[in-house]
């Protein structure tokens with residue numbers, strides 16, 4: 001894709017945490033980007049997330065299915081314009097199941113129905129601190145899809161924000177799945193590398209889409 005001598009390979013980063021490089025081809029990346037642009041528009045569009053301590057997250061976010069805010073889910077954009085969250089499309093839910101099958105080599109059980117998407121947009125110096133995705137009640141794997149600029153994705157352990165962790169470069173089209181023993185591992189994005197996305201995609205910055213199963217009824 002970027003002219004490497006050897007293709008990047010599927011890598012198990014930790015038990016249940018799998019990186020699948022170049023999982024989305026150019027056409028699917030373009031389609032997903034076009035959809036993200038639509039979802040980012042109001043109502044319940046892209047917003048700046050404020051943390052309880054008075055800070056703001058540098059990545060801006062839009063949600064589908066259920067609206068995440070620090071640190072719970074709601075049916076409306078409670079920390080945005082207050083309107084109902086956009087629905088989770090069936091095709092995106094299906095893509096989540098397909099992603100798990102690609103990462104683990106077997107499809108998830110029928111109970112795994114992806115009903116939430118968080119879409120984060122990183123521009124300029126956006127980053128994301130080490131955190132766990134812990135507001136879901138289901139133990140189903142989190143599916144992460146990346147578009148645009150490459151980032152350094154830090155994947156840690158379940159005990160603390162610190163070491164041991166591994167830094168993985170996520171590029172446009174890459175899939176990362178974390179479930180099983182790694183479902184509640186700390187992870188974050190210390191750095192985005194500007195100008196590294198595929199030119200033909202036409203995105204300045206980086207988008208990450210995580211698909212989750214809420215188990216929230």
Ligand SMILES: O=C(O)CCC(=O)C(=O)O
Pocket residue numbers: 118120128133144153170187188189208210
């Ligand atoms: O941008 C990423 O790769 C990670 C996003 C993330 O951890 C999240 O949305 O909870």
Ligand SMILES: [Fe+2]
Pocket residue numbers: 131132133187
């Ligand atoms: Fe996360």
